[in-house]
Amino acid sequence: DGTKALATVTLGDDSGITFATFDQLLPQLEVPNVTSQFAGGSVVGISFSTTLESDLVRSEAIAIPIVLVLLIIIFGGVTAAAVPVFVGILSILSALAILRALTSFTEVNSFSLNVASLLGLGLAIDYGLFIVSRFREEMREGAEPADAAIRTVLTAGRTVIFSGLLLICAFAGMLVFPQPVVKSLGFGAMAAVFGAAVLSLTAVPALLAILGHRINSLTWSKTASDRSDARAQKFWGGVVTRVMRKPGVVAAVIIAALLVLSAPILTVTLGQVDYTALPKDDPARIAVETLNTEFPSTGEGATVVLRGLDGQKPQGSPIADVTRQADDVDGIARVEFSGSANDFVVLEATYGEPGEGETEEQSTSAAVAELRQMTPPDGTEILVGGDRALVDDGNAAIAKWLPAMIAIMVISTLILLFLAFGSIVLPFKAVLMAGLSLGATFGVLTWIFQEGHGAELLGITPAPLEATFVVLILAVVFGLSTDYEVFLMSRMVEARTAGATTEEAVIVGAQRTGRIVTAAALILIIVTGAFTISDLSIMRFLGVGMILALIIDATIIRMLLVPSLVKLMGEANWWAPAWMKKVHAKVGIGH
Template identity: 55%
Template structure:
């Protein structure tokens, strides 16, 4: 084995590479994007391009809100504000600032509140999306007027606040998850050295994940959420893999093997299982790459990099470290023999539980399946949406500013824009434009319709909505606008922030079956070649589906229906479609991951001549403790997301906690043994043609 002969060299190279990579990768924190959630091929995205190219209209990046002191009006503070705005660095601006004091015509009255106490300045920032967000920190002090109440809103302000929250969340999550997981591992292994090994591998995985994301940011937009997810996923999976390998290594040492032999046997069994489970997880996250949204691609690539690094380190640095330590892995044991005694007790417990389950497999299987399906029911009434300012906690200063701005200045919302153009390239007729304008203005939820102008044979009509952008009511209004029938000879295109959100959600739902098909097919193929059965892979997919359904049913009950939202300090609303995709990938991958851990031990016992019932008992006894411990550790790591102030991260944290509890206990240790018992010898069946195919490719 290569690692055994060069253990010190492997450790030196791997640790050095991860440390340097982490140092370089920390620069990704300044290259993050909060956008990338739109489908660039959507109709709303096309409208954005047409408005910018032909009408010179684009969405503002920052909206500065200036409030006059009590007893004064915005005209009194005009000289001070105008002087301050004149000093803003023009190199950061894509267009001159539009403000109440410098505006003329109808737009001027729209930039002033009805009572004259508040006025706006609209700022358009130069550069790419990430550059515009980065410029906010420079523009914020330049837009602030001494002695005048100044608040900043708009895309860049929200994105900057989300970025800050995300960075704080990562630090808090690391500070909490690392020591807590170490403590749990000390309890599992009964000693500090054995417990520290998986945590050390996890820490290296986190550093490597930063380097991978920094590299990724050179080629596409990296979501602000990618760093947290990739870092903590890398930590969690490395600890899980480390736990599985270290447990098997100690088992081999206890059986009388010397250090090198124990490492070799461990990597041939547990190492092979880890490699295979990592491939399954990679296939699950690869499904996210079918979506056109850059955010989902970056989340998928980041998660894949984290899993690949966790597995690679577990298959290289970990065995090298085990070879160096040898029996000293039991050093600093707080209670001699605690691990062995705990393992023996756990095997007796899980073996007895499996035996009890197999006495009444029908009752247990029917009860659990019915219960999981019942938990799925709330999902039938859910809605999906996008990330907006409500991702920030209630009471957050930026969120409050956005809500006050929307209430006081409806024009500050993007609303919706209808572009009317002739089907043959000719300008639309006046009668057709008037008909569309009347239809837009008469649509329920539209405050008024404003013709923005005519350019290059197109007419743009702005629909001022009664409700804030991306709200449920605004989405319903946009759907009604989308139903307006185009007059003969014309084509209608619908855009705006809410329309972009609607198109993005529709795009996610359109590609979601493709993603699921990729995951399912990859799982069926890989598990067949691993275990030689077609029944076991199908069962694994169905188990994952049950876990996912129950998880999303509970998430709908909490985050959409509004139960427990006060406890979690989040605002109920539609489930964020992008985060739904991510949870599907993570839960499906982890579900099949734990299935592999359990089934691999059953298959080992089966190859040694055990009956199906005995193989189930042995598999549950051998893996019950490690799977439960692995799930507990992953709950602690991903559960750190619930400490975030961002509702998006809390959604992921709660989702992972629920899914892991359901899957690692109810499904894996109760439902799976019951079903394997019921299916008997059919578990190991595959069509003869597939058996021959497997033999030809020499899979053992």
């Protein structure tokens, strides 16, 4: 309409401008008396980084005070509650320091910092909860502070070590992917787990030994925690007792419900992060949307690179040949010369309107695939890029390497759980429970974030699930699921070893772990919830996914489904081939 103009800015090789300093360039590009908007990959990337930084500070400021209040209620005192929170803060600093060191060897994505902070804070406080609870228990039984700290490390400390190993094995599976961003998220998660575990095994026992009996100072009721624990044991014992009266019905109903929740996965589609993950009022997002609306000729397209294999830039007929081939591809509206340099020529192939009954994603993906099938002129090669090509290539890489990741997680978990329990049945059951938890979690995520149910409430734009964060959630949920399984099953195995029947072992396990597992899950939910209050839809996706998984796993699966299945399977729970029993007797790590 004559009121808007578009200018493309290309940085020279000698500009000295980097991603870190790019935002300093933008004010210099503004024109007096003209409203300027800036779009492009670098501008969107800067918006992501800036938003992530502000989210991190806000999330920690919200989570830490709320968790401290919850711990005061759990422990009945301020001093005991302050120890896990203090170590949680140290864990954040530790994880960030590890990531800073990793930048010397590998790429570290901005999202990794928030993921490391989320997991570092949540896990360190959870681990601190276990350690402090066991220390106070030892003190109540008459142990001196130094001895109580040692016994705590030998008991609850082993739980922390085992938990850390399970989670690190889950996140290690992310390192098989070729994409640097996936590896970066894996490194961030592993840094968080490592820092949380090490600090919980060193700083927490040291603090407890120094505090000694003062761990119970600033307590309004010295019996509050004991009374709360007794009530929790009575509650969870009653729940499990009722579950085991009709274990078949309970198991069937819960499994059916989880499968129903999993159903939306059948229609799931994967995508990659783009500008739509930014808030709707973000200047970079507004600029991109303005560009797409006001200058449709710059709309999304494929970048076709024609490269000379002899080191020379293609000229004349090869360019015309490729242009003609690209123009004949279904879904391509036009092909234009874009530029050239060194030994290559760049063509821009703009997408047309999707065909009848075809989505935009289907149309553009088919066009990219057909462009890649073009016959290169003699002495040249054809490369096809662009946003859709990046998404398709990313999804293809995820699909290719996902089985390897799952294999690493499952095999390492089976081995660790066998070494802990000496049964081959319990590890497989734990993996199946994790699978049900994952299915239900991703089903609900698909229903919300892809299909758009509740999208307005969460302030999101319905879109395909971001593939990289799907991988991260898979690792987190699998790791936490098997982690909580260990807390419950270890107590069952302990009771079983002491001579209890299978039914008695189930009740003891639920009584002893129901409160601690629920409290640990609640702490992680609070921490995750604080990080979910983000301006980025992708962080909300991660947060909602973790919260759903924690609710499903720590209550429905862990305290209802697992006891019912253990009851149904009876003595078969403890079975393993004779030769494996011998192996466990020699190398089992116990728990």
